[in-house]
Amino acid sequence: MLWHILTVLSLAPFLVYSLDPAFNDDVMGLIVFKAGLTDPKSKLASWTEDDPTPCNWVGINCYPQSNRVSEILLDNFSLSGHIGRSLLRLQFLKVLSLSHNNFTGNINPILSQIPSLRVIDLSHNTLSGSIPDEFLQQCTSLQSVSFANNNLTGQIPQSLTSCSTLQRVNFSSNHLSGSLPSALWSLTSLQSLDVSDNLLEGEIPKAIEGLYSLRSINLHKNKFAGWLPENIGNCVQLMSIDLSDNLLTGGLPQSMRRLGFCTNLELRSNLFNGEIPDWIAEMKSLKVLDLSANNLSGRIPTSMGDLSLLKELNLSNNYFVGSLPRSLMKCSNLVILDIGNNFLTGNLPSWTFELGVERISLSGNRFTGHINYPSISIGASYRSLQVLDLSSNELSGEIPAAIWNISGLQVLNISRNFLSGAIPEAVGKLNATRILDLSHNQLNGSIPNEIGSAVSLLELKLRENHLSGTIPADIANCSSLSSLDLSHNNLTGPIPPEIAKLTILEVVDFSFNQFSGSLPKELTNLSHLATFNVSHNHLKGELPVGGFFNTISPSSVVGNPSLCGSVLNHSCPAVHPKPLVLNPNSSDPNHASVTSLGHKRIMLSISSLIAIGAAVFIALGVVVVSILNLHVRSTMALSAATFTLSGGDDFSHSHGTEANLGKLVMFSGDADFVVGTQALLNKDNELGRGGFGAVYKTELGDGRSVAIKKLNITSLIKSQEDFEREMKSLGSIRHENLVALEGYYWTPSLQLLINEYVSGGSLYKLLHDGSSERSLSWQQRFNIILDTAKGLAYLHQLNIIHYNMKSTNVLIDDGSTSTKIGDFGLARLLPILDRYILSSKIQSALGYMAPEFACQTVKITEKCDVYGFGIMILEVVTGKRPVEYMEDDVIVLCDMVRGALEEGRIEECIDGRLQGNFPVEEAIPVVKLGLICASQVPSNRPDMEEVIKILELIRCPSESQEEID
Template sequence: MSTSLLLFFSSLLFSPLLTHSTNPSAINDDVLGLIVFKADIVDPYSKLSSWNEDDPSACNWDFIQCDPRSNRVTRLALSGLSLSGKLGRGLLQLESLQNLDLSKNNFSGPLNPDLLRLKDLESLDLSQNGFTGSIPDSYFEQCRSIRYINLASNMIFGEMPKNVGSCPTLAELDLSGNRLSGSLPSGIWALNALRNLDLSDNELIGDIPAGISRMFNLRSISLRGNKLTGKLPEDIGECLLLKSLDLTGNSISGELPVSLKKLSTCTFLSLRSNSFSGEVPTWVGEMKGLETLDLSWNKFSGEIPSSIGNLNSLKVLKLSGNGFTGSVPESISGCTNLQEVDFSWNSLTGNLPSWIFKLGLQRISFSDNVLSGAMPVPESVNPSVQVLDLSSNSLSGWIPAEISNLQGLQFLNLSWNSFSGSVPMSCGQLKLLEVLDFTGCGLNGTIPAEIKGAISLKELRLGQNSLTGEILTQIGNCSSLTFLDLSQNNLTGPIPAALSNLTNLSTVNLSQNKLSGSIPKQLSNLPRLLSFNVSHNLLSGDIPSGTFFDSIPSSSLSDNPGLCGALVKKSCPAVLPKPIVLNPNSSNPLVEPSPNNPTSFHHKRIILSISTLIAIAAAATIAIGVITVTVLNLRVRESGARSTAVLELSDGYLSQSPTTDMNSGKVVMFDGSDPEFIAGNHAVANKDCELGRGGFGSVYKATLIDGQPVAIKKLTVSSLVKSQEDFEREVKLLGKLKHRNLVAMRGYYWTPSLQLLIYDYISGGNLYKHLHESSETSALSWKERFDIILGIARSLAHLHRHGVIHYNLKSSNVLLDSSGEAKVGDYGLAKLLPMLDRYVLSSKIQSALGYMAPEFACRAVKITDKCDVYGFGILVLEILTGKRPVEYLEDDVVVLCDLVRTALDEGRVEECIDERLCGKFPIEEAVPVVKLGLVCISQVPSNRPDMGEVVNILELIRCPQDSPEGEIS
């Protein structure tokens, strides 16, 4: 059908004269309406190929359901088809439409309020698209029979319409994951039929309005991830049918309203990351339906009420990050369905409760308290416990051998306590154990050989103890091991060559022991080794050569007087073997001639030592090498010239030279602007214009024809890039991620052999240079650093709301614009590389040592956005201290997170803050930010906060006064 004919039918379709036609031919209105809708959108995979304008009915088309009596379309379900474009008026012709699902596509443009005018429409799902603009004031005034509206995960901004309460039939409203601002309109409580309300992850401010008690049908309400303040409404408990209340990540304060105890059917209550204060009232035990109670990261104080033990249905109890004191109630043993408890980061005292191994708990955390006494003994086999974190307390006595009864244990952290005795041999019986952390526990004795039985072990941390004996070769049987820390002990003997069997090993720290012998040459073959620290030992001999050891920092080898080689600037002693004498008169050239043989005076003896022969051979090899390198250099220069020519300009297109793939492509700019560049005397990505290089490729500066500078990233992993369709789909998704703290992607270019990404050019340079290469006079101020941290947090929260993991967060990927505002770049690019597994990512992309979350090296652990949270935590500490995540000193290696954690434990955080600030920072802000950074780098991913929570915590931390930065008090 021609475009003009299609437009003609379109004008007929929406003529007022035909809107309510009773003519039998009106059955074709659905066909024509859908064809008009199809003409307005892009269908990259031809999912709608069955839609044919010549068909008399649309009922046999894909994704369509019809009423069997009227043959009119009642359901249109196009979820997840990669469709894009703007919604035209074609859908308005589907007068009998009841269910419209366009979710998980790439639709854009403003919302069309007329959709709600369809008289039979009951369900509208436009979630996970790219719709922009504000919600029109008339949007909710068009309601007729609508019961379900889902606009989640778009880019809708502006205030919520005041007349949101005009839909009397609405039962579910989901506007989460947008950028809605302003206060929550009180009219929303007029939706008497509403059962589920989700306004999470927006930017709503102000108090929660009064009147919520009118919502007598309300079952679920989520306001998490906003900026709401004030107190929780006193009448919240009048919503007697409420089953889920989620206020996580706001700034709500005050004590808990008494009416909450009326919510006897409520199963989920999360007030995490707010500013609630006072004691938790005893009436909380009357909320008998609770399955999840999360009061973590508030300002609660006093003792934990023993009445919690009355919550028989409770499965998850999280009280971390408060000011609770006293002992842990034994009454909690009455919560027989409990699966997870988190009491970490409080000031709890006394002994650990006896019930921790008697209930069916799966996750147990009491870290960072003041608990003392002995660790309870698991008296019987308990396969349920998966995570046990008792770190940073004052526990004493022996670690019980019965720990092996916890057969389901995957994560065991008893670090930084005051235990005595040795590492239990029974730990080797924990077949599922992946992380064993006994750092700083005061243990002695030897490393038990039985440890080889822990076949799933990925991290073994036994540093800062008093262990003796040798490193057993049996550790080489732990084939999954990625992290080994035995530093700061009294270990002796050699480094076992069996470590070379651990092909997954990435980090080894054997420093500050009494190890002797040489470094096994086999270790140079470990494919994933990133860090190997053997400083401060008694090692000797030559340093192995190989991929890793050719670039190992000298500080990782320091204070080993017997080591020799170029890296330690000490030559190895030469070995001079016995000379070989060549007798020209002997059939055996190795037989020395008799001194009485007269011919010996006529023939000169030829004496060549092995070292001389080697020297001659080496000289020949070097000569051949020089010639080869020269030839290769000439070829590389020619190739470089050709590769530069690949990016020459022609009429606004990037065309390839004849020496490359002939499948050239067009530059696509997302905003529809002119993609033509100023050619000048250079190519677009000429080496003279190079800004830097990273794990994904090189970045160049170029200029558009309108004079705007842009940054072009040339991907260097093109052999692993997805197909054009997949590549363009992922890039377009990234192009929709607009945020003030993200480097905006402007466009792209694709051919099978060349891929370019076009970004805004940010003039202020990267954060790494500002932190580590600036003088004292030009160093970032405290306010600038805090703003940068908050900006990075907001950008990551935005990415995570849209399902994008950064994967490559580090200071060199954070840029500062001319006003000093942070702009995060290189986000989401790992999705373009489907063939890269996590190990390649960890070495290729996350090449900056120190930012990578520990689970990145664990094949069985899912990579989630909590990896970004870990990298963010490291970045926070780097910004505050001005130190790199890992610094190699002349005779030591300093791991930043360990340095800061120790300073916090010893009450001297101010000593860690960048000395270039000269004490000009508010200590009341510095300490909480340091603590937040340390929480973000928790070893257990689930213990790390969400980035939305991080943003809210930072906004709570910032002092309200706008006064000059104060001195440390």
């Protein structure tokens, strides 16, 4: 309030002397607005209260006739502060554009009261809070609103119906959640809707079919699921559709053939299935068609060649078969062609080079034959080619010399084929190429010296070929190199010191070659090194000292027996012999040796003393440990013997008996143990061990089997009151997919949990135990995933985080074939939920633990369970452990599957025991769901209720469609 008063007082002379009161409102409103801003670049220096009109101020436009302010255009002014109510004085303001600044706080709903306001753009700021409901309730003439790229949360208000004049809405790149409000579909004037990059979910409502004026819709990067509305083609004026990066399924609705004005159709990264219909050619205005990363199959229709305006075609990462239709040659405007990671066959279509495109990717298919482009050097259409990716096919023969004549080529990737022959000297003509990948072929000969002429190279990958000879010193001319991979070849000679001139190198891999000599000391000058691997060569001498080499991993230099240095725990031999020191006071020539012998005797005595002392210390330790073990065993036996057997049927009045040392409580059923209390913890009855203790099987008097978990007492609750409170809470939980807690036993030194016994054993054992005779079918695996999701979702409804979600804690019931989650809630027994204590408790969960466990500043939520569940999905589908240790490598399942998906090899990851007996249309979406759940960013992971819905959609897409209809 004081600030407002001071501002008004500063304007007092102007208020007195101005001739036109109407101008007072505009000037005063803007000056007060400026007073609340921080203007670091003095962009608003021309705004002074001495001017009778603001029409000449920077960023201000006025109506010519009345000189009243019509537009405030302050985009990219680096302004910060809050947007106050002083702008209400500008009664004729039509456009308010404050984008790309640093405004903070909430959106001021008072702005909607400016009666003439048509356009408001507050995008690219740091506004927070929700979109005010009253803002939209009061808008009467607003036509365009953009709050994009802020930090807004909450849902999109239903009050949008009040803005009947709205034509353009952009709420993209925020954190908005919930579903699209039904109010949107009553905005009959709406032409553009962009809510991309948010957390919106649900289905796309059928009501969209009534927006006949809609020209652009962007729902990219949300969590929308279900099928596309069948009559979306009623929006006949649609020109741009972007629904990519969602969970949409089903096929393309036939009504889309009526979208004759549509220029952009982007549906990538969804779960769409079926074939591309022939009628796609009726969308004749298409310039961009992106159907990549879906589950589409069948042949690519020849009718697609009728899309004469097409500039970008991306059908990668699907399941298309057959050959690439030659009719695409008619698409004379094509700039980008990406058909990678499918199952296309036949000879490599040479006519693709005649299209004159800038980017071609045919990678990850099954093309065969040679690369035959005899006229490539003279055809003008090839000059525009910038990216050529033919990797991961079955191509053979030599690399044609004509390829090296493509002067504008920036990326050439022909790796993972069966190409042979030598790398020609013409490689030096690629002076614009940034990435050259010839790895995983059968190339021979040497690396030509002319490689140094490819001065723009950022990455050079020649690994896994049959190359020989030395590394040419001219490679130092490739000063932009950041990655150099020559591994798995037959290269010889020393590593040239000229490598040190490549000052921005980050990755160097020379492993598995025949290099000899010592490592150049100059390599320590490579300050950007992240990886340097020279393992399995014939290098010798001392490792360089300094820089990256002070912390180099031993695995990066292993396999070089003559290398030495502290990293290898192999000290280098001294360069000079040790000096011989004689006693100058002695004339006896044998004195030196006698003195030396005396020293040896002294040293021997000291060593003997140390050895004797150590032996005594160890002996004492053994005695102490033995005594402690005897004490613990006697305590355990005494504790077990104190069981007083009773039972009860009513949880709220559970029976228990107090003894001097123990208390047994059963929530239901009989507490009479057939084997007797002394045999409860018999080693022969042990089922397994986990982070919180060992588990034993026994029987009750009524014939039921139970599993007894003996908790580790370290770091667990010592208070009986706290322990019993947690037990009663866990004992009240009943769900068909959760292991029931039947009772518990308490002493200060021994705590037992009495759980329901699940006969089929753990999921881990079924998947990985070679002795198991059971081989899970796809149907069983899917049911396990779905049942586990239901159990975990129920826990999350109760605000219980499992913390230890892994396949050993998922149990399979032989009798009912149901799946049950065990060991939930045990982390609550820790006195303080310290993540480091917790990590030590569940260290066996390597591979399942969400990355946020490693960061103290990140809150642990239910999303860490979702991560473990995602890894479990991948484990169930692939049959592989989350982390597998090979002889020379460590394979992380999540990384392996994600890489296979990107390379179009995902079917190779499916468990071989299924032998192809699985529905691809289910398996691939389930894998994708697992990867989404195992996202590194917690906010990108769905919650378990969403997971259940997605799984049900994957299994029954037709039923889901019927529900939608």
